[in-house]
Amino acid sequence: MRIxxxxxxxxxxxxxxxxxxxxxxxxxxxxxxxxxxxxTVTVNTLNSAVSEWTEGFxxxxxxxxxxxxxxxxxxxxxxxxxxxxxxxxxxSRETAMSRLKKVLGEATLDGLDENPLPNSLxxxxxxxxxxxxxxxxVAARLKRLEGVEGVQFGEKWVGVLANAARRFTLFGxxxxxxxxxxxxxxxxxxxxxxxxxxxxxxxxxKLLGATSxxxxxxxxxxxxxxxxxxxxxxxxxxxxxxxxxGSGHALPPNLVWPTHAVILFGGALGIIGSLLxxxxxxx
Amino acid sequence: MIKFDNVVKYYDGxxxxxxxxxxxEKGEMAFLTGPSGSGKTTLLRLIYRDEVAESGRIIIADWDxxxxxxxxxxxxxxxxxxxxxxxxxxxxxxxxxxxELTLRIxxxxxxxxxxxxxxxxxxxxxxxxxxxxxxxxxxxxxxxVVIARAVIGNPAVLLADEPTGNLDPETSKEIMDVFKAVHxxxxxxxxxxxxxxxxxxxxxxxxxxxxxxxSS
Ligand SMILES: Nc1ncnc2c1ncn2[C@@H]1O[C@H](COP(=O)(O)OP(=O)(O)OP(=O)(O)O)[C@@H](O)[C@H]1O
Ligand SMILES: [Mg+2]
Numbered sequence: 201m202r203i204x205x206x207x208x209x210x211x212x213x214x215x216x217x218x219x220x221x222x223x224x225x226x227x228x229x230x231x232x233x234x235x236x237x238x239x240t241v242t243v244n245t246l247n248s249a250v251s252e253w254t255e256g257f258x259x260x261x262x263x264x265x266x267x268x269x270x271x272x273x274x275x276x277x278x279x280x281x282x283x284x285x286x287x288x289x290x291x292s293r294e295t296a297m298s299r300l301k302k303v304l305g306e307a308t309l310d311g312l313d314e315n316p317l318p319n320s321l322x323x324x325x326x327x328x329x330x331x332x333x334x335x336x337x338v339a340a341r342l343k344r345l346e347g348v349e350g351v352q353f354g355e356k357w358v359g360v361l362a363n364a365a366r367r368f369t370l371f372g373x374x375x376x377x378x379x380x381x382x383x384x385x386x387x388x389x390x391x392x393x394x395x396x397x398x399x400x401x402x403x404x405x406k407l408l409g410a411t412s413x414x415x416x417x418x419x420x421x422x423x424x425x426x427x428x429x430x431x432x433x434x435x436x437x438x439x440x441x442x443x444x445x446g447s448g449h450a451l452p453p454n455l456v457w458p459t460h461a462v463i464l465f466g467g468a469l470g471i472i473g474s475l476l477x478x479x480x481x482x483x
Numbered sequence: 484m485i486k487f488d489n490v491v492k493y494y495d496g497x498x499x500x501x502x503x504x505x506x507x508e509k510g511e512m513a514f515l516t517g518p519s520g521s522g523k524t525t526l527l528r529l530i531y532r533d534e535v536a537e538s539g540r541i542i543i544a545d546w547d548x549x550x551x552x553x554x555x556x557x558x559x560x561x562x563x564x565x566x567x568x569x570x571x572x573x574x575x576x577x578x579x580x581x582x583e584l585t586l587r588i589x590x591x592x593x594x595x596x597x598x599x600x601x602x603x604x605x606x607x608x609x610x611x612x613x614x615x616x617x618x619x620x621x622x623x624x625x626x627x628v629v630i631a632r633a634v635i636g637n638p639a640v641l642l643a644d645e646p647t648g649n650l651d652p653e654t655s656k657e658i659m660d661v662f663k664a665v666h667x668x669x670x671x672x673x674x675x676x677x678x679x680x681x682x683x684x685x686x687x688x689x690x691x692x693x694x695x696x697x698s699s
């Protein structure tokens with residue numbers, strides 16, 4: 201602990217020696233971190249909205265009229281056994297008819313003397329299973345079950361929504377990854393410059409018996425300081441931005457979490473950057 | 484403690500040391516002399532593995548230097564205190580911080596380090612310059628900072644390369660007293676110098692380098 205405080209003092213005094221250029225570095229890293237933070241929030245918000253919308257959505261399995269109560273129960277159990285299925289609710293043909301009447305109005309259906317609707321099971325899927333291929337696959341599997349007349353699902357709009365969300369996530373990830381790589385690059389270059397500026401001092405430390413890690417640690421500390429200082433700045437900015445967007449209202453928790461994570465993320469990138477800069481240099 | 488067997492060191496195809504053999508006992512104090520360019524500094528640098536010999540054998544305590552792995556070098560150097568001919572002080576660190584470095588590198592806790600620095604600075608007569616930067620010191624004062632940094636870790640071997648080059652006879656004598664005190668505590672001390680006054684009447688062995696060869 202004591203020896204670490206020595207390294208931290210070394211790192212701090214090195215940072216303050218070139219405070220102007222170092223602040224500029226911190227600022228540019230924080231811009232990158234800010235962009236990552238707001239992209240993450242946007243993607244997360246969109247995805248949770250999409251999965252909320254599609255949560256209630258599911259498949260409807262129409263049952264053959266010939267099934268008796270026992271077989272319906274058995275089939276329901278079988279359907280609920282499928283790994284993607286969250287639950288299956290039995291809708292009798294009478295219930296279906298009264299629902300339809302509610303939607304269309306009593307009078308429209310008065311002319312029917314016989315209920316043409318089948319019994320059905322309303323199935324909701326577990327989260328993460330609403331992608332179009334998945335739904336189609338589950339539907340096909342259900343259709344093959346004994347006693348199933350047909351399967352219906354609103355493939356289209358769910359598919360469009362899920363696709364849009366997925367594309368956006370992909371785009372956000374690509375943006376996040378490139379920014380991360382860029383930040384690591386800036387950090388590792390900054391540390392490399394600090395390292396070469398101190399090369400004379402480092403030679404002397406080696407002659408006095410310093411191990412490679414003794415020499416590297418102040419640079420790792422500096423990397424963490426750079427990264428987390430930039431993270432602090434970015435987190436302040438993203439908090440401010442979210443507050444402003446919410447026009448002063450309390451923020452939903454999924455908007456607040458990145459403000460803490462960004463500092464840790466910045467610090468982690470700092471370690472990676474400085475390890476890249478000095479981790480493999482032969483001392 | 485220090486053993487050279489037929490050591491050869493070339494610089495740019497020219498032999499700087501040619502078949503050098505000698506042996507210093509543990510706890511011995513000895514001198515190394517010879518004209519400028521005769522290889523004194525080169526020989527000392529071989530001892531703390533700043534240079535590597537082309538052939539021969541160098542044994543320092545239990546270390547066989549021609550077979551030493553990179554990872555062991557720091558531990559060799561912690562046992563060899565060096566008063567460098569060109570000082571090698573850190574210009575942006577105070578006297579105290581420069582001397583303290585030896586201990587920090589060895590992981591000595593800060594309180595103990597602070598006390599030892601204070602007493603070592605007192606020993607070399609620089610207590611009042613603790614917070615000065617090396618550039619604010621005279622040549623002789625800088626020399627004494629280097630000596631303090633070399634002896635503070637109680638090394639088993641103390642090497643000094645022209646340690647009195649910048650000092651008046653009076654201060655030289657004080658510095659030699661520091662070396663004698665370190666020697667009295669059991670260290671092996673090896674001093675390279677031009678100045679015969681240091682080793683005449685000292686009763687110590689004197690090795691002479693000439694054109695890369697050694698004689699005693
Ligand atoms: N790094 C080097 N590269 C090339 N030649 C070197 C190097 N270091 C020393 N030499 C050469 O090796 C020879 C011995 O040098 P060294 O510094 O050991 O002499 P010295 O006895 O310490 O001299 P002085 O009394 O002037 O300090 C000299 O001819 C010098 O030019
Ligand atoms: Mg020399």
